[in-house]
Amino acid sequence: RRTSSPLCGHRWSARRERLQGSPNDPGDTRRLSRRSHSSHSGDTELDRVATLGTQHHSQDPSMAETTCTSCTAASAKYTALHDDLFEPCVRDEWLSDGFRDALQKGEHALRSLLTEEVPKRVYSFEMLTPSFCKLLLDELDNYERSGLPVTRPNSMNNYGLILNQIGMKPMLDEMQRKCLLPLSKMLFPAEGSAFDSHHSFMVKYRQDEDLGLDMHHDDSDVTLNVCLGKEFEGATLSFCGYFGQDDHRKHVHTYSHRVGRAVMHLGTHRHGADNIISGERYSLIMWSTGPYRQTEAYKRIAERNLHGEDKDEPDAICLSYTHDPDYGEYKAYPKGKSVKPASRRLHISRFTPGEAANKAMQLKVKGGDDVKAEEWSLAACKYKCAADYATSAASKVPPELLSALMLNEAHCRIKLGEDQAAVDLCTEALAREPSNVKALYRRAVASISLHEYGAALSDLLAAAKLEPSNKAVRAKIAECAAAAKREKENEKVLYTAMLGGGGNTIPHVAKKAGEITPSTQQ
Numbered sequence: 001r002r003t004s005s006p007l008c009g010h011r012w013s014a015r016r017e018r019l020q021g022s023p024n025d026p027g028d029t030r031r032l033s034r035r036s037h038s039s040h041s042g043d044t045e046l047d048r049v050a051t052l053g054t055q056h057h058s059q060d061p062s063m064a065e066t067t068c069t070s071c072t073a074a075s076a077k078y079t080a081l082h083d084d085l086f087e088p089c090v091r092d093e094w095l096s097d098g099f100r101d102a103l104q105k106g107e108h109a110l111r112s113l114l115t116e117e118v119p120k121r122v123y124s125f126e127m128l129t130p131s132f133c134k135l136l137l138d139e140l141d142n143y144e145r146s147g148l149p150v151t152r153p154n155s156m157n158n159y160g161l162i163l164n165q166i167g168m169k170p171m172l173d174e175m176q177r178k179c180l181l182p183l184s185k186m187l188f189p190a191e192g193s194a195f196d197s198h199h200s201f202m203v204k205y206r207q208d209e210d211l212g213l214d215m216h217h218d219d220s221d222v223t224l225n226v227c228l229g230k231e232f233e234g235a236t237l238s239f240c241g242y243f244g245q246d247d248h249r250k251h252v253h254t255y256s257h258r259v260g261r262a263v264m265h266l267g268t269h270r271h272g273a274d275n276i277i278s279g280e281r282y283s284l285i286m287w288s289t290g291p292y293r294q295t296e297a298y299k300r301i302a303e304r305n306l307h308g309e310d311k312d313e314p315d316a317i318c319l320s321y322t323h324d325p326d327y328g329e330y331k332a333y334p335k336g337k338s339v340k341p342a343s344r345r346l347h348i349s350r351f352t353p354g355e356a357a358n359k360a361m362q363l364k365v366k367g368g369d370d371v372k373a374e375e376w377s378l379a380a381c382k383y384k385c386a387a388d389y390a391t392s393a394a395s396k397v398p399p400e401l402l403s404a405l406m407l408n409e410a411h412c413r414i415k416l417g418e419d420q421a422a423v424d425l426c427t428e429a430l431a432r433e434p435s436n437v438k439a440l441y442r443r444a445v446a447s448i449s450l451h452e453y454g455a456a457l458s459d460l461l462a463a464a465k466l467e468p469s470n471k472a473v474r475a476k477i478a479e480c481a482a483a484a485k486r487e488k489e490n491e492k493v494l495y496t497a498m499l500g501g502g503g504n505t506i507p508h509v510a511k512k513a514g515e516i517t518p519s520t521q522q
Contacts, residue, residue: 087170110186126261163201172200180264188221191298198286205280206280214274221266221290225260232276236274238253238254239251241268325339328382328385348392351389356396357393359389364404384405403432440463453484
């Protein structure tokens with residue numbers, strides 16, 4: 001195969017040795033890989049240490065390499081466009097001139113290449129050439145068109161694929177060793193001085209697919225994110241604080257991607273992909289992990305769960321509907337998303353009954369402000385969250401508060417057209433207070449929208465009996481009766497049309513069983 005540098009030629013020689021079998025150790029590919037590193041005169045001790053264990057995937061279940069055996073088998077059937085991408089080599093011409101030169105010159109040159117996006121936390125630099133970005137995207141597009149199995153990168157991205165699974169791991173092992181490690185050791189010595197695995201994948205964002213990605217932190221010690229293209233507007237990357245720290249929901253920076261430019265940060269740094277406005281954005285992402293995970297420092301952070309605990313009010317951009325159990329206290333959930341019940345219960349349990357009572361009352365007031373502004377989704381979420389706190393603080397709040405919060409939320413759900421949810425909330429309130437006229441009335445309103453006129457009329461008559469002078473109830477009874485009459489007449493007309501009848505006719509059952517004939521109504 002054609003090579004452009006001694007390093008690539010050397011790596012391919014080692015790969016041939018592994019493929020053809022070695023008389024010394026035909027099965028231990030990792031040892032042969034380490035030997036190939038150490039035998040090259042240009043390699044450093046850092047290079048040799050970094051290679052240890054790079055043939056192993058992380059065992060974290062969120063990393064899909066451990067779950068897709070069919071993908072590994074399929075990659076052997078794949079016909080590549082560019083064989084170089086499947087060799088244990090990173091070619092010089094793939095790297096930007098400045099980055100390639102800095103790697104050769106050492107730490108001072110590397111530091112001068114970096115832009116400090118967030119001081120001592122987030123760094124960016126020119127890494128890959130546009131021609132290599134296009135070459136890689138062409139290969140990935142070709143794989144997706146092949147019809148071979150594809151596993152999505154993680155539990156949050158619905159599009160993209162795992163590069164390790166389609167046969168690119170040897171090249172990415174080398175990229176981690178040659179390109180990432182010198183930087184991570186210098187910038188993040190505790191977390192990034194050595195790696196033993198990586199989860200590398202491509203993600204993409206476009207209007208008809210994933211628009212962006214919710215706030216999160218990565219299952220990595222160090223993350224490398226390189227923009228591959230194509231043309232796009234928006235799709236920025238917003239950073240907040242570190243997981244496990246009080247400021248983890250405070251916005252610190254928004255980064256704008258450029259093709260070939262890399263951004264590098266710790267996995268514990270909360271960030272999210274902002275929605276794309278137009279075009280398509282693709283990124284190569286490498287999550288690297290290593291011995292740091294065995295340290296007490298890592299274990300202390302991993303054991304903490306500070307989602308929803310802040311010194312001050314969180315910044316709206318830093319909230320996560322996936323991870324934050326108090327998201328609904330600040331923002332309305334996107335359509336189809338909701339809080340995880342177990343996570344919400346854990347969050348509520350952190351507050352004393354007195355604290356929970358105060359939170360319930362505060363959210364009730366804020367929900368009222370949203371109602372005045374006709375922000376129905378925001379108000380509904382706040383009332384629901386307030387009810388959670390009121391339930392926890394039952395001994396510290398007025399007994400009627402919980403029912404009031406449920407009925408306020410029901411009012412918002414009616415405004416949103418979520419009538420069954422409103423019926424359920426009113427039913428729950430009536431279980432607590434059977435004579436609550438507001439609950440009967442709002443359940444009736446929702447039932448009318450659901451065309452359940454019998455149930456609605458029953459509730460309205462019960463409400464009228466409790467409050468004979470309630471004009472709204474009386475008016476709604478007349479409205480319900482009229483709606484029921486119209487629906488009955490419409491059904492009659494439709495039934496007649498279905499049977500092919502004309503005029504004022506209705507069907508009747510003939511004497512012979514199963515025979516239906518029209519007859520004129522007298």
